Amino acid sequence: MPWDESLVNSLVYDEPDPKQGRVLSYVQSLNEALRIALEDNESVIVMGQGVDDPSAMFGSTKGLQDRFGESRVFDTPLSEEGMMGVCTGAAMRGLRPVYMHNRPDFILLAFNQLITHAAKCHFMDNGLTQVPLVVWAAIGRGWGSGAQHSQAIQGLLMGVPGLKILMPSTPYDAKGLMLQAIQDNSPTIIFEHRWLMKKNGFVPEGKYLVPIGQGVCRREGEDLTIVGASHAIELAYQASKLLAADGVDVEIIDLRSIQPIDDQLIEDSIRKTGRLLVVDTGWAIGGVCAEIGFRAVEKWFSYLKGAVRRVGLPDVPTPAGYALEQHYYPTAQNIVDVVKDMCRK
Amino acid sequence: MPWDESLVNSLVYDEPDPKQGRVLSYVQSLNEALRIALEDNESVIVMGQGVDDPSAMFGSTKGLQDRFGESRVFDTPLSEEGMMGVCTGAAMRGLRPVYMHNRPDFILLAFNQLITHAAKCHFMDNGLTQVPLVVWAAIGRGWGSGAQHSQAIQGLLMGVPGLKILMPSTPYDAKGLMLQAIQDNSPTIIFEHRWLMKKNGFVPEGKYLVPIGQGVCRREGEDLTIVGASHAIELAYQASKLLAADGVDVEIIDLRSIQPIDDQLIEDSIRKTGRLLVVDTGWAIGGVCAEIGFRAVEKWFSYLKGAVRRVGLPDVPTPAGYALEQHYYPTAQNIVDVVKDMCRK
């Protein structure tokens, strides 16, 4: 899919200067995180369809089987529900599985094991067992991914007690959150975005952790707060530049973790700006946008100067064709328009 | 489970007067709806684990197999994902399957077929096929249902484009919505609540339809709007009586359909009261509460006099034991407390 790749490349902006630090691509950063985790702790195993093949899960698992052997890094049958249960059982017995999927769509096959088992084991048995596992998947988009290969299901999962859900947006966070997730004793899901995979960024050598449940302010601004995560932050960032040119100064909060949520960071920002726009890569209805927006009107109503808005996917499945896709996914310009509309009032 | 049954009975209040109309229990009303649908249209089939057994899905399928034969009303293997696909395929070929589950928890096994197939077929093939099927399940509660037999998953599904989701609260609606759902050409899910099953109410004879996407105002009031569906309406109703005694006059909106949502009804009510509380039988985080609340702050911000609040389940799996359960489920008194707090400000 050459076109897809070139599109992914075109979204890599703000190229970091290698003189200022070590630059890695998002995928290299993930690969390094997995290598460090495997070295660090013998309990860590990595599995998934094709993790040992030449494509190596977008490159993120490249070389790992050669280095750590087939018992630690291995391919699996096409049995998502079964393997989710296998990971859960292995985790309850002391391993730390990292279970990788090409697409979140495939996790839907494993919802029973993920939601009704992995997320609840520790609670149900009064803390006697723990389920330290990581489920990883990359949200698809473009090149005909279509309705069955592009679903961003974070919104479906964020209400499920017992799960942690991470959505990094930079190579730095991709590594630090992966290492933290593997170390965490609860089941943790990492949703990447296919379009971030080629992004470059500064990534320190060795092991470092990014705490779960802690967001980060990517851009300070006075007029309006944009909250989101993952690829949505890229859009927000592009929009912020266009808006700045028009004299609108937005603040961008990158949640990084959508469960648990960094309320303090959002609160501080809304207190300052009084305006909130939530952006997400998933369906706008009933998901991340709705939850973050609800928090604002529930907890910080008195700071709000106007309506809270959201930019996510319309209430429509993803069309496969390119022409329709252009109307489906929100753009930086869409964000600009909404922000201007919000600030006008 | 004698105790469970007596508890369910104790929640049947406002006993309707049989002199004023025909009184049926919720389950009888469902049974009548299925019978009428089966008589009405040869394409209708009813399936599910135990639909033909003596328990007959809480009684809702009683007598149907005897009357309509094994090819139209039948038991299924314990293969939720497979049978969901079977229903989808049969629906695409002109049947109108009603697929019944004891508990929504079991639908999680079928999320791939439900979300990635049934909900999307019609869209993906440009309208060439339709998927007129009904999935039905009764939310469990009490008597040790616990974390794996009490999940109210409507919040997970409401963001999925292509699904309709119904949550009736009265015997009248249970029948009329079932008949409408069977007639609808899109995949429709009906979530009942175990604790409504013994409720009595007026139910007209013969066929009538309750439109999908249309809520109803159950109680008019001036001070605050409570929005919810299914069993949550019972709680709101109990709370409204307690509140009335204290001079607080709440309006109760029964959504009946949580996808699509009756925005107009909510808007009109909020315009009047300026205050919104959303109640749901599911987890409060990221579900129905969040979506309804978001709509308020997105579309009707100027009417809002204060924070929007929610009453749902805490961010915790369901405990099995009775003692802990008492602290888990919200009560009418909880609603009273929140409403008073909201009106105080």
Place this chain on the structure above:
Amino acid sequence: MVQYPYEGQGFKDWSGALEKYSDSFLIDLFYKMLRIRLIEEEIENRYFDDLMKTPIHLVIGQEATAVGACAALSTSDLLYSGHRTHGAYLGKGGDLKKMLSEMHCKANGCAGSRGGSMHLIDPDVGMAWSSAIVGGAIPIATGAALASQYKSDQNVTMVFFGDGGTEEGVCSESLNFASLKQLPIIFFCENNFYSVQSPLRTRQSQRDIFRWAEGHGINSSVVDGTNVLEVYEATKSAVEKIRDGGGPHFIEAKVYRFRAHGGAGDDSQTGYREVEEREMWERHCPVESYYSFLDQNNLGIKSQRPELQKQIEQEIRDCFEHALKSPEPKKADLFKYVYAD
């Protein structure tokens, strides 16, 4: 019509096998089955008091599988189960006090009252986990076996599930994975011909469950689940092969539950199965048929039984009393263990 008649041979031709075992071992099997039977009967009796606010799935009639299979395991071996947990938990040596406290929703229940009767767990004796979702424990047990293989800890993992469990796709997935990786696991299917009130014939094609399992490349066999010695020997042989590095095994045991799917009492009179059918199987009761067998073979069981029974009844009384006076959990407990530290 009796749909699923007992077709086994009971203990016919088993006298020869007696020489392999010590009297105490043979009597212990009886003791364990009797104990489970008496515990279950007492749970059933007391269920009407509404003090056990939990669903129950009695194993009355299915004692030989739990006891026979568990007798082939050591304490550190792991056991997983579906919703019908009582036999597995007790067979594996689970603490009766903790079990009854759990069923009474008490803070000192084996899962602090958070799991309920379908989630009996006792890590001290290898009763590892159970799921109330049909088939749910099967891949989890498979994962535990993967961990054992990975750690070379020599444990054998066993998982109990019903005939219905084999209808869930995840069972097929787990069998394939276990066979692929040659995992140290025994898949133990208690085929009692029914799922709730649904007979096998409305749910499964004309297939032998163990042959279906075999198609996954798994060593598979079928046993008379009313015969505790046959169950024991089949499991023992599987355990030995597995400890020698052999791959997974699948055992189908034909059994019958004498009570309703859930709750107290039988429900055959509702019509989904014939009362005769139950009565036929009751004539091959695993506890009593083994008792007669021991008796016929002069194991002196007749003289010992009253004492054993008394001892068990006393234990049961004590444990119920303990459960009843145990403390309830507090509100603050609810918010514990959502996430692990």
Place this chain on the structure above:
Amino acid sequence: MVQYPYEGQGFKDWSGALEKYSDSFLIDLFYKMLRIRLIEEEIENRYFDDLMKTPIHLVIGQEATAVGACAALSTSDLLYSGHRTHGAYLGKGGDLKKMLSEMHCKANGCAGSRGGSMHLIDPDVGMAWSSAIVGGAIPIATGAALASQYKSDQNVTMVFFGDGGTEEGVCSESLNFASLKQLPIIFFCENNFYSVQSPLRTRQSQRDIFRWAEGHGINSSVVDGTNVLEVYEATKSAVEKIRDGGGPHFIEAKVYRFRAHGGAGDDSQTGYREVEEREMWERHCPVESYYSFLDQNNLGIKSQRPELQKQIEQEIRDCFEHALKSPEPKKADLFKYVYAD
């Protein structure tokens, strides 16, 4: 090392079978395979133009299964498929113009550009649906067969899936249900030994796929998927039994894809399979081996081939041209068909 060598017999001993068929039938099979081959090659050639903005899963090397199996079906019979749709769609008689329009994301594509290459559908010829989710179409096809049985419409339903599809639990569930209800369906597994770049040995236990299927109580067989006549005869026999009221059938066909899992070109050089392995199978190319067979048996194919080829090439050019100048869908189209009227 060649992991999965060709172990078939090709057309050895098949000359006798020729008498059963008319020349035109035999040549038509060749024509259809050649047509698919040429279409696929042209799609491959043009893929680098980036005008087909869709994943492609070429069936080059797997033409005999689509053509042989579909030749045994009538137009009103139903066909379902997984992600590797091209062969199924064309084999069933799907409209090439609509297919290429779909792949060019045009409004007049067979699914209005909303489905893409993995969702080719043409209800007019019984190409009923396909799913991009591995195993996803299997229960849906099973449901279609249930509808046929219910309506007594005499249709046979067939569903294509890969070796990987049998690893999804839902495949086992569907086989059981089809067997239970004796549904009029053929489960057709194209076993090409790989799922993307993962060989069977990292995914499945030592099992024969068709034997595993048989364990569900289904009439099962295995065929050489490079031999279009063998595929045809196996399918034909299944279809006949089904039309006579027999139950479901399972056919495993051993095949090989000559190209990468997705996209254009082969990827064997990346190391997941040996180039030699592909070359070995290419020597048993379904199109060319059948061509030689016909030629050796004096079917006069040599003289006809250039004309057939020319005709196909012209058709392909026309259809591409049609696709390229077809209109794109409009924004308003996006919001259609979320719900059905």
